[in-house]
Amino acid sequence: MGLLSNPLHPTSAHDFPVVQYADDTILIMKASQQELFCLKGIQHSFSESTGLKVNHSKSCLIPINIHQEKAEQLAAVFGCQLGSMPFTYLGLPMGTTKPKVEDYAPLISKVERRLSATSYWLSTAGKLTLVDAVLTAMPTYAMCTLKLPATVIKAIDRARKDCLWRKNDGSGKPLIAWSKVTTPKKNGGLGVKNLRIQNQALLIKHLHKFYNKMDVPWVQLVWTAYYGNGAVPHATRLKGSFWWKDVMESIDHFRGIAAPWTGNGSTFLLWQDIWNGQMLQSKFPHLFTYATNTNITLATYLNNQDIQANFQLPLSQVAMEEFHSFNDYIHSQMQNLQGNDVWTYSWGNAIYSSQKLYKKAFTSITPPDPFRWIWRTKLSKK
Structure with a gap:
């Protein structure tokens, strides 16, 4: 019907730019009051035909290169909140500039909150399982999309070290170097993921899609x-x-x-x-x-x-x-x-x-045979 125009260059995309996952939707539009009226009208027609009520107060307008005064006018026209960048979408910071360390504070806080007091009473094998299966897995979702700053990786590693080495009285010191901990078991380490290498391996997935020109x-x-x-x-x-x-x-x-x-x-x-x-x-x-x-x-x-x-x-x-x-x-x-x-x-x-790709980063490390024998044993871990 031509009510909404494509805000991107005509040759850059054939479809209207909509990002949608489940009920979280991003519409990229021109800063036009007329088009916002049209969008509101489309939503009203949808509401009348389905009986579902549209709550505009749950929506948020994020301006890009727009003066504050005009952004406030557009938000008032649509009847929604006015936000700013970076904003959170599907749990990740979104914006036109690189996220700062403080934008990753929710992720770091989430990892640290999993260091419950009960982990004091776990055996070393239990702590190692907790680190590898829980604390290491938590930033994986973010690492699939964003390159984590070194400061953020250091903060997450600090929590993982604390979980692995602390004792019942809160004290404790490392028994082996962290580089050994983050080496695969077949290469003589404890098998905990190295977050920096894992982050790179996950991001290269995008290059795979790009160079193969996937749809x-x-x-x-x-x-x-x-x-x-x-x-x-x-x-x-x-x-x-x-x-x-x-x-x-x-x-x-x-x-x-x-x-x-x-x-x-x-x-x-x-x-x-x-x-x-x-x-x-x-x-x-x-x-x-x-x-x-x-x-x-x-x-x-x-x-x-x-x-x-x-x-x-x-x-x-x-x-x-x-x-x-x-x-x-x-x-x-x-x-x-x-x-x-x-x-x-x-x-x-x-x-x-x-x-x-992650395993290839450690192919040059060849441990003595006894290290490999230890992990092949059928005895329970201590």
Whole structure:
């Protein structure tokens, strides 16, 4: 009906921007009194047709780049509360700027409240189970989306240490280094999760979705908004929101464990990425030195295969021989150019697993055999 207009750029999203989970809904709208009247009218029509009452006082208007006076007018028009950023949505701080440490205070407080007095009377094995199954699990939801500041991780670790080492009289000192505690059992540790490594492994899941161009709204939005000119993130200047910059900090780690198999060739570099098991920079080193754009993608190259556009002429004899071999290689791969690129991982498939990535961080640690024997024992823990 055209009553509500898309507040985002027309090419950045095809659908109206609505974020909804269960009964928690976010509508992103233009700061227009007319459109707010229309939205209120739509809700009134819904109320009349269903018999359900709409309570606008439970809603909240969050202004973005709007003067306070106008924001108050819009809130009065809709009859709702006026909030500010950051606000909490599904238990996480939401805003246009990076959350501060104090914004994570509810999470830290929640972890500390689980340190009940009854944990004093648990055995060491019981405390270890409590730390691993409860205190470590509590920040996992937040770590799936946000990169926790070092101060927040330190505060949660302080609570985990207190739970594990304190005695009945409130005293107690560490029996082994915390780095040993947060090492997997098969590598000689106690198996408690390292939150920093776990946080990174969970965030890389977003890079998996992004580079495989999964059918997720934010993936399409970021590709269109930031990389619509055929560029790829790891070959351009870091840009975007604080959240995307935090995710992109792990790009080198992601490229170290994943390599693409060609689809349309739009997510990797022609020369400097390993694709289909080959890095063309190493395969054709002389020809590479004549390339006019070393950060070109395979898709961009295929759209314009003119030798003058892609290489500095004249080519040397060795480079020309490599050019012929290069063309033969490209044409041999073109039969696979359909659909999206598929990034496969060092563990042998295209299914991302944060658990497998977490374990890879400790593969260099080889403990003495007795450490592994201890955890294989059938005796109950003390």
